[in-house]
Amino acid sequence: xxxxxxxxxxxxxxxxxxxxxxxxxxxxxxxxxxxxxxxxxxxxxxxxxxxxxxxxxxxxxxxxxxxxxxxxxxxxxxxxxxxxxxxxxxxxxxxxxxxxxxxxxxxxxxxxxxxxxxxxxxxxxxxxxxxxxxxxxxxxxxxxxxxxxxxxxxxxxxxxxxxxxxxxxxxxxxxxxxxxxxxxxxxxxxxxxxxxxxxxxxxxxxxxxxxxxxxxxxxxxxxxxxxxxxxxxxxxxxxxxxxxxxxxxxxxxxxxxxxxxxxxxxxxxxxxxxxxxxxxxxxxxxxxxxxxxxxxxxxxxxxxxxxxxxxxxxxxxxxxxxxxxxxxxxxxxxxxxxxxxxxxxxxxxxxxxxxxxxxxxxxxxxxxxxxxxxxxxxxxxxxxxxxxxxxxxxxxxxxxxxxxxxxxxxxxxxxxxxxxxxxxxxxxxxxxxxxxxxxxxxxx
Amino acid sequence: xxxxxxxxxxxxxxxxxxxxxxxxxxxxxxxxxxxxxxxxxxxxxxxxxxxxxxxxxxxxxxxxxxxxxxxxxxxxxxxxxxxxxxxxxxxxxxxxxxxxxxxxxxxxxxxxxxxxxxxxxxxxxxxxxxxxxxxxxxxxxxxxxxxxxxxxxxxxxxxxxxxxxxxxxxxxxxxxxxxxxxxxxxxxxxxxxxxxxxxxxxxxxxxxxxxxxxxxxxxxxxxxxxxxxxxxxxxxxxxxxxxxxxxxxxxxxxxxxxxxxxxxxxxxxxxxxxxxxxxxxxxxxxxxxxxxxxxxxxxxxxxxxxxxxxxxxxxxxxxxxxxxxxxxxxxxxxxxxxxxxxxxxxxxxxxxxxxxxxxxxxxxxxxxxxxxxxxxxxxxxxxxxxxxxxxxxxxxxxxxxxxxxxxxxxxxxxxxxxxxxxxxxxxxxxxxxxxxxxxxxxxx
Numbered sequence: 001x002x003x004x005x006x007x008x009x010x011x012x013x014x015x016x017x018x019x020x021x022x023x024x025x026x027x028x029x030x031x032x033x034x035x036x037x038x039x040x041x042x043x044x045x046x047x048x049x050x051x052x053x054x055x056x057x058x059x060x061x062x063x064x065x066x067x068x069x070x071x072x073x074x075x076x077x078x079x080x081x082x083x084x085x086x087x088x089x090x091x092x093x094x095x096x097x098x099x100x101x102x103x104x105x106x107x108x109x110x111x112x113x114x115x116x117x118x119x120x121x122x123x124x125x126x127x128x129x130x131x132x133x134x135x136x137x138x139x140x141x142x143x144x145x146x147x148x149x150x151x152x153x154x155x156x157x158x159x160x161x162x163x164x165x166x167x168x169x170x171x172x173x174x175x176x177x178x179x180x181x182x183x184x185x186x187x188x189x190x191x192x193x194x195x196x197x198x199x200x201x202x203x204x205x206x207x208x209x210x211x212x213x214x215x216x217x218x219x220x221x222x223x224x225x226x227x228x229x230x231x232x233x234x235x236x237x238x239x240x241x242x243x244x245x246x247x248x249x250x251x252x253x254x255x256x257x258x259x260x261x262x263x264x265x266x267x268x269x270x271x272x273x274x275x276x277x278x279x280x281x282x283x284x285x286x287x288x289x290x291x292x293x294x295x296x297x298x299x300x301x302x303x304x305x306x307x308x309x310x311x312x313x314x315x316x317x318x319x320x321x322x323x324x325x326x327x328x329x330x331x332x333x334x335x336x337x338x339x340x341x342x343x344x345x346x347x348x349x350x351x352x353x354x355x356x357x358x359x360x361x362x363x364x365x366x367x368x369x370x371x372x373x374x375x376x377x378x379x380x381x382x383x384x385x386x387x388x389x390x391x392x393x394x395x396x397x398x399x400x401x402x403x404x405x406x407x408x409x410x411x412x413x414x415x416x417x418x419x420x421x422x423x424x425x426x427x428x429x430x431x432x433x434x435x436x437x438x439x440x441x442x443x444x
Numbered sequence: 445x446x447x448x449x450x451x452x453x454x455x456x457x458x459x460x461x462x463x464x465x466x467x468x469x470x471x472x473x474x475x476x477x478x479x480x481x482x483x484x485x486x487x488x489x490x491x492x493x494x495x496x497x498x499x500x501x502x503x504x505x506x507x508x509x510x511x512x513x514x515x516x517x518x519x520x521x522x523x524x525x526x527x528x529x530x531x532x533x534x535x536x537x538x539x540x541x542x543x544x545x546x547x548x549x550x551x552x553x554x555x556x557x558x559x560x561x562x563x564x565x566x567x568x569x570x571x572x573x574x575x576x577x578x579x580x581x582x583x584x585x586x587x588x589x590x591x592x593x594x595x596x597x598x599x600x601x602x603x604x605x606x607x608x609x610x611x612x613x614x615x616x617x618x619x620x621x622x623x624x625x626x627x628x629x630x631x632x633x634x635x636x637x638x639x640x641x642x643x644x645x646x647x648x649x650x651x652x653x654x655x656x657x658x659x660x661x662x663x664x665x666x667x668x669x670x671x672x673x674x675x676x677x678x679x680x681x682x683x684x685x686x687x688x689x690x691x692x693x694x695x696x697x698x699x700x701x702x703x704x705x706x707x708x709x710x711x712x713x714x715x716x717x718x719x720x721x722x723x724x725x726x727x728x729x730x731x732x733x734x735x736x737x738x739x740x741x742x743x744x745x746x747x748x749x750x751x752x753x754x755x756x757x758x759x760x761x762x763x764x765x766x767x768x769x770x771x772x773x774x775x776x777x778x779x780x781x782x783x784x785x786x787x788x789x790x791x792x793x794x795x796x797x798x799x800x801x802x803x804x805x806x807x808x809x810x811x812x813x814x815x816x817x818x819x820x821x822x823x824x825x826x827x828x829x830x831x832x833x834x835x836x837x838x839x840x841x842x843x844x845x846x847x848x849x850x851x852x853x854x855x856x857x858x859x860x861x862x863x864x865x866x867x868x869x870x871x872x873x874x875x876x877x878x879x880x881x882x883x884x885x886x887x888x
Contacts (some may be wrong), residue, residue: 144584145585293749302767306580306754320747331784341775347475
């Protein structure tokens, strides 16, 4: 039986997870694919640092170059994270013609085009199933399972930390800061939580999925991002009252734009790519994806509606995705087909991302207003002048503070128009705090 | 660019769906995979029969052999269904070394081992993503995405007709026969519904998934099957009251069996494979898979819990899966790797299916009893003597008929013991009709 030797760079959470998964199920993989995958070396920062699964010292080295350059190492797994040294590591392996497997979404987001071009130039491949939605085989599903579909819409819960926080805020009626603190204590959120709660991690992932689905490389700066810091339990409660749940969604869709006939003619290749907290119907299956779980709701023009659900992070779920890539890479080495399914095919280079100001959707707006007559008239006049329709209003009984929340559900309108109207509304003397504007998706 | 020519046998619902999907998205597939797939011929029963999407007459023939034998046809799609002529068609193409794509679960269930052996002998492949769960890429997910996992449990809603009927029975409080009649009128159920409602279609599919996941070929006669004809709205209502929804589930799991130390030692390769109506918690995501949708809840020892959801049948969803296989087959022809991922690898030939009598689970039992004192005592004595514990009892107020329903939830017990106890209970004079016994899965 053919043997393929593996070198891993990174022996932390995911790295030790991959070591452990290979230890437990390596023989099973071998019996399934007919290739013996042998772990030859693991490069780590320090041999003695603590790790979730211990790795025998005989496998460890602190010299990553000795792993990548070892002529007996046939393929390389990069699990160090970050975008600087990781880029060098991946490029070094690619230049040696070795297949590389990575879970590094930040690296792909920042340097994907360069790395894919390098892989092509050196006749090798870069596999990254583990970079999006952890254990869910979403890359394979989109690239291979749905190869016959135009992906008209994709809504993804792709950040487990945000989903955990929003789930607990809803279930416990708690505020963001309190749940975040507890999540940090329990290890579900980082001490520096910005990458997760400000939406950047989701931005990396949704950019990768958008690029794969639509065939042109979507750069991070083309993706509009809002995180979940501004969500309050009041928003969650009013949304719930209206039949909605708030989730941080990555959204990719062939969108309705401010319509000109020229724009309509090109509409197939114009997509919305964004990340923001979104109201979705309580009854939709995505609204019931809770805690740290991830999910992607994918609509194809042939297949219709589909959903993929699973753990989006963690040493074991991520290791499962790495093992899937390892098996593909090992088969490609066995059959001499390293370029059979390239990492990225720019099949619609004319595609473009629609600026958020042109994206049309529905809105949930929460204002904090002085409880005097005529307030609603002032606000609705501004919206009316901007041709923005109101579909419903909730104004609870007055509180002792003299201000009341005022909740408006708005009909479909371009983001630009709503932003301009909100600026005017915010400037009204009767409006006491910055308006909260959340977008609504009915997923119909 | 390389060109691969395709011949389709079968121009009915799915066949015309594949024609249409290729017409709409063939160029897209070509741009994604770098192979031009050209449909050369479609063999049909009659040129003029009505079909959902019309196919140009220039492509049609009534001579399937002329399609398979055409030296310019490089790969063959079999979409005629059935297990006799379809077997001949598939074998003929395989013997010519041509890759075959099929959606025919009945054929695989009956003749899978023979067809896989023939594909191996002739150095070609047999692709069947479309045979299970329609548009959901579940074969690819299990075989490739979860190659690094032992699939410890799989619970599948794999028959859309049954799910449609059970969903409407629950939502409308309707009886089976009425919903079936309406489903037949609407085209969701066949005039002869046995294949669906008696569980045989689910049996075919779950056998394929069990074989793939566990590495030994599971024959249909090893799979215990009960359909949904005996489910009444009374069962659905009482189940709901107890917090459960009734779904027809295909179940594959490394199971708890009547324990002997010898059995325990071999437990990893002993699995339950069965199809029956099952009570699952209302709050579980599977309980919320409704109408004609399919879903598979898959638990892997590394990846944890995952779920795949989508349309399990229909011309378009099935065509999406066929196109995925077409792309794989075309790439395999381009790269000369027809045996890269074989249709089936018997990687655990020592595996075995546990007889249903040894399977341990929980139960929902509905009895119809005479409303006189001492009835419950008689019944509980029989269960107690068999060491079967009762976890809860519901006995509604007496009705005018003199009989009342009596609902028992039983603790875990082997199916054999419960069957024997039910025989004794059924023989009691106070029990008026055959007991309804449904199994319960908590999916924990």
